[in-house]
Amino acid sequence: MLIVMSGLPGAGKSSIAQALGRLLPAPVLSVDPVEAAMWRAGIDRGQPTGLAAYVVVEALASDVLALGQTVIVDAVNDAQEARQQWRGLARRRSAALRYIEVTCSDHALHRRRLEGRRRDIDGFTEPTWASVEARRANFGTWCEDRLVLDSTASLTGNVQIAIAHLRAARRDPLPSTSE
Numbered sequence: 001m002l003i004v005m006s007g008l009p010g011a012g013k014s015s016i017a018q019a020l021g022r023l024l025p026a027p028v029l030s031v032d033p034v035e036a037a038m039w040r041a042g043i044d045r046g047q048p049t050g051l052a053a054y055v056v057v058e059a060l061a062s063d064v065l066a067l068g069q070t071v072i073v074d075a076v077n078d079a080q081e082a083r084q085q086w087r088g089l090a091r092r093r094s095a096a097l098r099y100i101e102v103t104c105s106d107h108a109l110h111r112r113r114l115e116g117r118r119r120d121i122d123g124f125t126e127p128t129w130a131s132v133e134a135r136r137a138n139f140g141t142w143c144e145d146r147l148v149l150d151s152t153a154s155l156t157g158n159v160q161i162a163i164a165h166l167r168a169a170r171r172d173p174l175p176s177t178s179e
Contacts, residue, residue, distance in 0.1 A: 001095055001096040001098060001170065002070075002071060002093070002096070002098070003026070003070065003073070003098050003100065003166065004072075004073045004086045004100070005072065005073060005074045005077070005100050005102065006076065006077035006078070006083075006099060006100065006102070007076065007101055007103060008104075008110070008132050008135055008136055008139070009076065009131075009132050010104070010110055010132060011102045011110060011151055012102050012113070012149075012151030012158075013074060014030065014119075015151075015155055017030075017074040019155060019159045020159060020163070021072050023159065023163060024070055026072050027069075027071055028072045029057045030057075030075070031050075031054055031074065032075075032119075032121055035049045035050055035124070036121045036122060036123040038052060038053065039123050039124075040122060054075065054082060054085065057075065062089055062093060065090075065093040066093060073086065076135065077099075078135055080141075083099070096169055098146075098147070098165070098166060098169050099142075099144055099147070100147045100149060100162055100165075101148045101149070102150075102151055103149070103150050103151065104151045105150050110151075114127070114132060115129060147161070147165045149162065
């Protein structure tokens with residue numbers, strides 16, 4: 001199964017992804033550390049390293065799926081093109097695809113979390129609240145079925161909901177998608 005996390009920076013998607021990764025168990029492939037590694041390797045930040053990081057994570061996820069294992073992708077996935085990328089991968093690997101969008105309905109709490117987090121990703125600059133608000137304004141409309149979790153609820157509760165959703169999904173066939 002390909003599990004694709006989505007949500008604004010600081011919404012709580014990585015916390016849920018990591019908890020799911022430990023429970024399932026499944027590797028969690030995050031775009032941010034990949035992009036930071038590119039910068040540390042000397043690739044100029046003016047290059048499309050964000051797109052490149054998505055492509056690298058897709059290649060790694062493909063290899064994990066080829067082994068018959070579940071993989072979790074942790075990225076904002078705010079654009080329709082990104083979601084098409086994951087649909088294409090799931091189709092190529094004949095894997096079930098499940099999206100989990102994480103929101104934070106309390107904008108003040110979201111801002112405090114974003115401004116207070118320290119992820120220790122060498123070379124990665126955390127986004128500002130202004131950049132998160134800009135992404136929120138341009139977040140692509142969803143066409144796909146997805147589980148939406150609000151991170152104002154407890155992490156444990158959200159993880160339990162996600163696990164139940166994923167267990168039910170394992171019994172369902174891969175949904176048809178169009179590109």
